[in-house]
Amino acid sequence: MTAKAGNHAQHRQPDGSAWPMPPQDGYTADDYFALDLPPHTEMIDGSLVFVSPQRKFHSLVMFLLEVGLRRTVPGHLRVRREMAVVLNRKTVPEPDLIVVTAESDGADEQTRYRAEDVVLAVEVVSPDSESRDRETKPLKYAAAGIPHFWLVEMDPRTKRPVVHTHVRSADGRAYEPTGVHRDRLKVDGPFAVDIDLGEYDRL
Incomplete structure (x- = not known):
């Protein structure tokens, strides 16, 4: 290429x-x-990051959460999947899911959002991106001002998704945990969400 x-x-x-x-x-x-x-390439601190083929778990979890978010998203927000977010001039990740303001949602040809457009970023951990998803990206999302962050992992025992929800700390340098959700994801922020994570077994 x-x-x-x-x-x-x-x-x-x-x-x-x-x-x-x-x-x-x-x-x-x-x-x-x-x-x-290649599709889904990210840029972290000026370096390109190429991704490995997506696992079935990753794809199904994104679908489950996307459908659940869309079910209750308020009119002033939009749910978007695998879109580039410009955090700064050297870092452009592609979160698995984001919730953005309706005002920031442009034409169908739109390729990116700004950090200030995003109210929630969701990352599903993959074997080749564990440290980026757990450590690098949360710090950069918080520093860029994104208020909410969810990290999704596979429970090694049940093989179901586990969702770790976070809110940006008062000093803006990191995220603080707000819950660990295994069977049901029910939260009030950034808006009321209620997702049966057990539906994963029926996808």
Whole structure:
């Protein structure tokens, strides 16, 4: 795959395809949206992060939570799946789910949201992204001002989803836990949500 932004160098993969080499100071958000990248590539601190094939658990949990959020989302908010969020000029993650303001929702060609548009970011932990999902991204989401964060993991015993809900701390530097939800996800923020997590078994 060929990079199209600027004059950044490239190197060749074993199959002969070209992948972009980052500039000395790392990529910027402008570079990120100009490059020809594989789907769901993220940019963290100026470096590109490529994702592995998605597990069935990951896909089913996203569907379950998306449907549940859409069921009760108020009119001034929108639920979006796998969309880029510009946190700053060097970091553009793609949360599994986000809830954004209706005012920020543009035309069908829209490719990104700003951090200030997002009221909830949801990450489903994958084996290749555990440290990013549990440590790196929450700190960056909090620093960018996103008020709510959910982290979803697979319970090793039941193989069902476990949802850890968080709210941004008063100092804005991290998130504080507000609950661990195994059978039922019932919360009041960022709006009233009630999802039967046991429905996972019937998907």
